[in-house]
Structure formats: C-alpha cells, structure tokens
Amino acid sequence: MAAPLGLHLEFGGGAELLFDGVKNHHVTLPDQSNPWDMKQLLAWIRGNMLKERPELFMQGDTVRPGILVLINDADWELMGELDYQLQDKDNVVFISTLHGG
C-alpha cells in the first residue's frame, strides 16, 4: 500500500459549484503508511480541493446529509461508508440532492 493512489472524483447535482464548477477531477493521493480510507479522503478534499464554503459540503468529518456518495457506482452505505479502504483507480462520486445544489 505504499504506492500513491490515483482516484477519479466526480461532483454533481450542484456540488461541483464548490469546486470551481469542475465536475471531474483526477487526483493522486500522496504516500502514507496506513491505507487511505474515506474519512481521510474527505479530510484531504477539504484541505486541498474545496474552494469555498466547506460547511456546504462537509458536516463534522463526514459529508453533509443530502449529499450522496457512490464508490465505483455503488452506494457507499454498502461499502462501509467512512471506513471504506480506497483502492487504486477507484471512482468516487458526490451528488447533491439538496435544492439549489
């Protein structure tokens, strides 16, 4: 697990507005001793990608209720949510279902 992780992140339903309006992002997560999980990914997104208003995307250390998360096109509730261990080339999608994005 030492190699850097390449991920495809996608934002939709208005969530992209918080990321300069860009929907698709290819990111590479830096090396770290422990494997990356979703909780760390979210913290990383908050620190490195979010352009504005973090409270509209995050709530505590998870995503704001009303934003759906899909990992490789499946509900993250099936994958263990924050505890899911990310693999190389995973596809993570965030879609806002809130009114006005």
Add this chain to the structure above:
Amino acid sequence: MCQVEEDYNGLECNQEKIPVSGLNRKCMKCKEGTAVLIIRVSDAFCRSCFKEYFIHKFRAMLGKNRVIFPQEKVLLAVSGGAASCTMLSQVQEGLSRDAPKKLRFMPGIVYIDDGGACGRSEDERQTSISQLKNIFTQTGFPYFIVPLEKVFSLPTSVLVPGTSDPDPSNPCYKQAVDKYLKEKQKLREEEAVCAVAQLNLEDSAYLPEHKLALQRLFSSLKTLSAKQEMLQTLRQHLILHVARENSYSKVMMGESCSRLAVKLLSNIALGRGAALASDTGFSDPRFGDVVIVRPMRDYSSKEITFYNRMFHVPSVFIPGLDTKSHDKASIQRLTESFVTNLQADFPSTVSTIYRTSEKLHTVRPPQSQSTEPEPASKCLLCLCALDTTADKASAFHATLISEQLSQLRLQEGSVDLVAGSSDQCCVEDQTCGTSGCCSSKRTPVQQDLKTLLCYSCRLTVKDMAAVNTLPPYILTEAEKRQRRSQMKVEISEYLLEEDQD
C-alpha cells in the same frame, strides 16, 4: 393501527447502525445480484431489480390514481433537475413500451427559465437552455421554453380558476381560450400572426424592459423566503397559462417525496397550512380546468439520483435562488436542512412526514359548495380557497388587530417622514415609466391587495417594499375584484340575502 407501534419499536432498536454485512451483500429481491444501493433501512437492491422496481413504481402511481385518461394532453413541467428529468424519462419509457399496459397520453414539455429572477447572466441562461433543448428534442415531444419575464405579458384570466365541468357555470376563461385558439388558427391561415399582447410561446425572447421589471420585482422582496414563494407562484401562473393556451388538461410536476416532506413543513411555517392538501397531494385541482399531478411523489431523492446515475438520464444543473446560500437563509432552506439532518439519523423521517401529507384533505368551505365558484373566494395569487374568513375569536384576527394598532402609532409618528419622502416616491415612479403608477395610489393598492389574498400570500406581499412592481395582470385583476366587491357593498341593501335559513 398496531403497525404504528411496531414501527416505533423498530425505530428504537434498529436505530443503531444495522450491521452492514460486508461488501458483497446480495439483492434482497432476487437474492442473486450484488447489491448496489440501499433504499430503505435494510433493503439492498441490485441494478436490474432496482430498475424494475423504479419503473413499476411510476406506472403503479399513475394506475392507482387513474386521473390521466388516454389521449389526454399532459404537460410535463421540467426544471432540468434530477427529479423532473427522471419523470420525463419515465414517461418516455412508458410510451415506448409495446406491452398492453402502455401509457397512452400525449405529453408536452414546459421549462420556465427563471434565470432573470436568480441573477444569472444571459450567456449562462442560453447555455442551460441549449443543453435542455438537446434533451427535449431527443424525446420528440413538443416543448415550450418560457422565460419568467413573460409574466409581464400574462392576461388577467390566469388568475381566474377554470371549471372542469362539462356544463360550467363560469366558462369565461375556457370560452376565451377556445376562441383565442380558433382565432389563432384563422390568423395562421391568413398568415397574419401579429401578436396582440398575447404570449407568443414559440418565441423564447423577452423584452429588455420586462427583464428590468422582473429584477425590480425581486429586489423589492426583502427576504429570501418571500422571493422563493413569489418565484413559485409566478412560475405556476406561467405553466398554467402555457397549459391552457395549448389545451393541456394535466400538468405533471416532478416533486419527490423528499422534496414534498420539506415543502409540507416549510409551508406550515409559511402560513400555508390551509392549502397543504393541494400543495402536496397527488393531484391538485385548484385551477379547475388544469389539474396538477405529482407522479414522482413516491420516490426519495436518493432513488432518483441513483437511477439517473445508473441509467444515464440526462439532467442539467441550473443554479437557483437558494444556491450556495447558508442553512438559515430562508424558511424553506432551514426546513430542508432540518429534514435532511434528521433523515440522516432517523431514516423514516421523510416517509413519516410524507405519509401525513397523503391523509390531508381540504374541508370545502360552505360558500364554494354553492352553485358558482366565485373567483373572489380564492386567493388572488395562489388560487387556493381563502383562509381569512375565520371568526373573530381566532389567532388570525388577534394578529390583524395588533397589526392595526401598531400601524396607528406608526402613522402618528411618521407624518413628517411621509411628507418628506413624497418627492422621492415620485422620482422612483418616473423611472418605472411603463406601468404608469403614481405614488398617491401606492399605499391603497397594498392594503386593497391584502384583502384578496390568503394568509400566507399576505405575508409574502408584506415583505415587498413596493407592491406596484408586481406584474400588471395581478394588479389589474386586483383592481377589478376590488371594484366589484365595492360595488357589491354599495348595492348590498337592494340584494336579497342568500343564506337565510
């Protein structure tokens, strides 16, 4: 009844995270496919079962309610968002089927471009419109793209409820529309289509002065709550007009149950309690001749989003009034964050609220049961039955009285102020030009308008700095109703009392 208790028991003990059995959970329906999403607390579905379930639900909704007849013209109100685009794709799906259960109505699409009210630039609006046009043309259905600016050229007849009766006692509007349609056809034959203050719907262009008027209207509304309410009202009027003019008798709205749950609670907070049943029910008969139906009200927004994603339903994200606003920006926004936050910890929140909405019915006030559906008994803006006829010992009257008292004091204290500011008013009026309103008329209009509105619409209008920024069709109709009721008072002593027992 005992089910209720069961549910509560279930809530208490199942609340603490149902153990998720690993990554390879199976579909609860076919027990074979790998589950891809969890719909309710423990129901995991695989891709193909989910599709089947989703499509079945739409058809079941229409089948169960039986309000849409074969060959009926149905207008789909599409905003570009996930829910209404899914509705569009479901209608397409239902119509394309070879099965005997094929849907048989004739759909059309309407999109109201509210970019002018939300402060979007011309380029942004055009980009969204061209994206939507792509989606619409692919369906092959006729479509109407109407900018919100068109409210400034609506006729007053929009505010008059029609009748669905074959023998209507108040057929003015229908006759007018029929006549108009016939005339329009004739005109077309003669190839002299000169629009006489009528909406030309094929043309999505609008006048620049209307754009300014719309901006004035929305900047005159002081709170975001009121802006959202006004936008909703005006959009509904436009949709209604498009439907009537093109003889659509049903309008489909794509509100999901998540959205309706929020709407239910925020409408109570906005003082629309009396109109809840028609605001959130499956079918909404308030306009009489055009019935609004909400076939998506059984889907949660999660189901819709997943369906869109999995089966590539195209949708266009269009920022609205409340985009990027914080949680406490408006009543609607606050309620939404309240419901979604609660839903995260208590997954039956939305469904509980939504089931409540199913049980609501409006008690018909006695006057509307009588022969003629008088327009005066309906709210000028939302066309719901007026809820302001409550008796004197009500909270509503108490509020009114305290309002009157506080206004009295204000007037005494601000005589100088009014005198001083009158010049300013005149200047303002000169700039608004076309509407031709004068400052002496302003205050009476606001007070007069109030008597024609339901409790909630009164609150919205109260949040307006200048009532004369309202589109002319509303002001003209208000004046007309005002005159009529005045006349009624004047001649009242010569009339025979109707309701003598």
